[in-house]
Each structure stands twice: as structure tokens, then as C-alpha cells.
Amino acid sequence: MNHADRIRDILDLFGPGPGQDQLLPVLHALQDQLGYVPPESVDLIAQGFNLSRAEVHGVVTFYHFFRTTPPARCTVQICRAESCQSMGSDALLAHAEGRLGCGLHQHSLDGAFALEPVYCLGQCATSPTIMINNAVHARVTPARFDALLASATEAV
Ligand code: FES
Structure with missing residues (x-):
């Protein structure tokens, strides 16, 4: 259809x-x-x-909620709220941008990944927090980010 x-x-x-x-x-x-x-x-x-x-x-x-282009296979959201920022999410975001080759609100060149901000995932006690395809991950370091990304890539 x-x-x-x-x-x-x-x-x-x-x-x-x-x-x-x-x-x-x-x-x-x-x-x-x-x-x-x-x-x-x-x-x-x-x-x-x-x-x-x-x-x-x-x-x-x-409404920003509506997309006018097909979604990426994998959406990575980095928490940009206060607790996560105080626990290193700026550096984590810079790492993610380097790994994905795109900035916030952009897709990677191959279109496989979208990088988006999110504002508090309710996991402030275990900041910094990210979400990959709706799965929340806490205490994310750059090394853990790479491992999570590798898992997500295999899953999609
Ligand atoms: S500020 Fe990031 S989870 Fe609450």
C-alpha cells in the first residue's frame, strides 16, 4: 500500500x-x-x-513533534537538563557528535542516526543520562556510549 x-x-x-x-x-x-x-x-x-x-x-x-522526513533507524537523545549538565553531559554530547558525525537536531550522513536533546528523563540521581530508541541509560561515560551505540547498531 x-x-x-x-x-x-x-x-x-x-x-x-x-x-x-x-x-x-x-x-x-x-x-x-x-x-x-x-x-x-x-x-x-x-x-x-x-x-x-x-x-x-x-x-x-x-508542532515540533511532527517529523516531515523519515525517522532515522536509531534515535540517540542526550539529556541537556541541569543535573546531567553538572555531571558531564556537555562532554558526552561533544563525544556523541564526534561519533555520529552530526550535531543536535541532525541525522548522521548515512541517515542511520538522529541526535536529539531531551530535557530530564527522571534519572537525575544517575546522571548523565541518555536514551537510545526509547531505552534509558544512566551514568553514561564516553566509553559506555560507544558500547551502547554498538549494541543499538546491531539491533537495528
Ligand atoms: S537532568 Fe538528566 S535525567 Fe534529570
Whole structure:
């Protein structure tokens, strides 16, 4: 099933002429199923909601949660909040940027990794903390980061 068919199926779930209050649920459903909101979906969604393309695009780009490009196979998030910063997350971030070859909010050149900030994972007592594909890891040193990255790479 191509993207256009899946987008139509999702719109059908919300019935004919869905109300504008259903726009965010449709976008969430789309991202849940495809991993992102493809740019080509904007026209179909605009038609389904009787909105302009600019209105739909405005909503998609307003919320940072929505991605407009396919997600990386592996997302690495480094905690940037206070406790982790006091325990060396700046140096850990610099190490991660060097290993992945990209900065925050970027993908590695091969597109396999995304590097993102996160602001407190509730593990402050065991800072610095990171998350790799939704798995939290505490007390992360550069050496441990490399080991975790190697494991994650094998898993994806
Ligand atoms: S500040 Fe990093 S886990 Fe709380």
C-alpha cells in the first residue's frame, strides 16, 4: 500500500468531512503509522478537511513533534537538563557528535542516526543520562556510549 492509500485510509477512519478538531489526531495517526508526515500528505489532508494547503502545512510545522522526513533507524537523545549538565553531559554530547558525525537536531550522513536533546528523563540521581530508541541509560561515560551505540547498531 503506498503512502497516498494509507493517508486516505486514515482520513476514512475519521469519517467524511472531519471537523478541524480532528486534524491533530489525523496527523498523529499518520506519524504513528508512517513514522513521519510526508509532504505529499498535506494536499490530501487539506482536501479531506476542506482547508488550504498552507493551513495544514502551518499546523504540521508549528508542532515540533511532527517529523516531515523519515525517522532515522536509531534515535540517540542526550539529556541537556541541569543535573546531567553538572555531571558531564556537555562532554558526552561533544563525544556523541564526534561519533555520529552530526550535531543536535541532525541525522548522521548515512541517515542511520538522529541526535536529539531531551530535557530530564527522571534519572537525575544517575546522571548523565541518555536514551537510545526509547531505552534509558544512566551514568553514561564516553566509553559506555560507544558500547551502547554498538549494541543499538546491531539491533537495528
Ligand atoms: S537532568 Fe538528566 S535525567 Fe534529570
